[in-house]
Amino acid sequence: MTDTTALVWLRRDLRLADHAALARALREHARVQPVFVLDTGILAALPRADRRVAFILAALNEIDAALRAMRPGAGLVVVHGDPIELIPRLAADLGAAAVFANHDDEPAALARDAEVARRLQADGRALHTSKDHVVFERSEVLTSVGKPYTVFTPYKNAWLRKVGFHDFDAHSTEGLARALAPCPPDVPGAPARGVPALTDIGFEPVSLPTALGRGSAGADALFEDFKLRMERYAAQRDFPAQRGPSYLSAHLRFGTISIRRVARAAYERMLAGDAGAETWLSELIWRDFYHQLMHHHPYAMASAFRPEYDTIRWETGPKADAHFTAWCEGRTGYPIVDAAMLQLMHSGYMHNRLRMVTASFLVKHLGLDWRRGEAHFAQHLLDFDLAANNGGWQWAASTGCDAQPWFRIFNPVLQSQRFDAEGRFIKRYLPQLDGLDAKLVHTPWKLGPMAMPPDYPMPIVEHELARQKTLERFGRLRDLQRTTRS
Numbered sequence: 168m169t170d171t172t173a174l175v176w177l178r179r180d181l182r183l184a185d186h187a188a189l190a191r192a193l194r195e196h197a198r199v200q201p202v203f204v205l206d207t208g209i210l211a212a213l214p215r216a217d218r219r220v221a222f223i224l225a226a227l228n229e230i231d232a233a234l235r236a237m238r239p240g241a242g243l244v245v246v247h248g249d250p251i252e253l254i255p256r257l258a259a260d261l262g263a264a265a266v267f268a269n270h271d272d273e274p275a276a277l278a279r280d281a282e283v284a285r286r287l288q289a290d291g292r293a294l295h296t297s298k299d300h301v302v303f304e305r306s307e308v309l310t311s312v313g314k315p316y317t318v319f320t321p322y323k324n325a326w327l328r329k330v331g332f333h334d335f336d337a338h339s340t341e342g343l344a345r346a347l348a349p350c351p352p353d354v355p356g357a358p359a360r361g362v363p364a365l366t367d368i369g370f371e372p373v374s375l376p377t378a379l380g381r382g383s384a385g386a387d388a389l390f391e392d393f394k395l396r397m398e399r400y401a402a403q404r405d406f407p408a409q410r411g412p413s414y415l416s417a418h419l420r421f422g423t424i425s426i427r428r429v430a431r432a433a434y435e436r437m438l439a440g441d442a443g444a445e446t447w448l449s450e451l452i453w454r455d456f457y458h459q460l461m462h463h464h465p466y467a468m469a470s471a472f473r474p475e476y477d478t479i480r481w482e483t484g485p486k487a488d489a490h491f492t493a494w495c496e497g498r499t500g501y502p503i504v505d506a507a508m509l510q511l512m513h514s515g516y517m518h519n520r521l522r523m524v525t526a527s528f529l530v531k532h533l534g535l536d537w538r539r540g541e542a543h544f545a546q547h548l549l550d551f552d553l554a555a556n557n558g559g560w561q562w563a564a565s566t567g568c569d570a571q572p573w574f575r576i577f578n579p580v581l582q583s584q585r586f587d588a589e590g591r592f593i594k595r596y597l598p599q600l601d602g603l604d605a606k607l608v609h610t611p612w613k614l615g616p617m618a619m620p621p622d623y624p625m626p627i628v629e630h631e632l633a634r635q636k637t638l639e640r641f642g643r644l645r646d647l648q649r650t651t652r653s
Contacts, residue, residue: 237343
């Protein structure tokens, strides 16, 4: 350890415990100063009422309060601006010998970090980054010939062969209290000490779903609750009216809880024969899978993983736009789709089964480009993660790696009847259907236009006709491929 100061640049790791970058900084430097940049480039693209910004500020307030409690005069430095400019300037102003951060493999983040590293190096400083967001990253799980996996099941099997308990070891931040540097009173880019309010950075006040928790304390409470239910996860996770999921997705996205901590718990219970834990661990492995795909195939974040699918002719024009608006606003006439879209708009969350149903409906019933739906989810999901959101949409659209076959088309009525049989979830978000019985709540149009519940639309497309159009749309691509090969 050297008698020097280090900056710890928080990004998608908003906690103080089991933190790879913070732990490394503590090992190598006598003093550390945590810092967070409210990136104006990212914030400018968001709606003015954005739950993610509120979620981040809540986590930052928790961190700042914890740092202040650890040592008088300490605290979190929060600045507002361009990190490419601010991080090197902060390092110089605070006399930091190095900056420590955790990996962020999104293409834009990699470009940002490369420029920050270049500027720091020009000033005689260094940027050190560590793995923290996933269990295995980048090229840690490869095929026998050293290639990245593009099919999940072989990747999962290789992941499970490779993993050991040491992969879940926590990165200890013991000693943080005595190593905290005094928080500087005046910092360029920070108008006042402490965490700004939403209105200070140009955002409107917005409510966060109480059930999803805030900060590390909220994540801890959710995880403790889920551990009591984990054994039932496999049986209950597909039913949106039941408390089946962990509800930790936003916390994993923003790092208010450690992936190592939750994966260890699932792995231990899987080894003990817990089927629910085994299924949940598989979902966590999907996160690793999508992130390694993004690392090796960054082009797929903006186009089809399978480039030939970029030639598909999606529906366009006024009618297509009207259908897209109806989908976004929960007015398709299919109750399970509409209830799911309203859940998203009301809470920033959507049940995982319903993400598949709504995505399939947009692409294979309305014939719309999957990127339109991906962008809508990106704007509204509290747990939005580029790799996972892109992977899920390309799976539903049959354009991605290991995607569902193009001829597999979810029937929204059957999905509704199977996973919300009594219509409990539907009625929660569509109270105008509350008077319908468990049979008609899935197909209210069968009452006829005159007897339909008020303020609920007839279906904007008919399932079988939409299915046939999708088979023709994808079939044309298949025929073209056959002609090209011959």
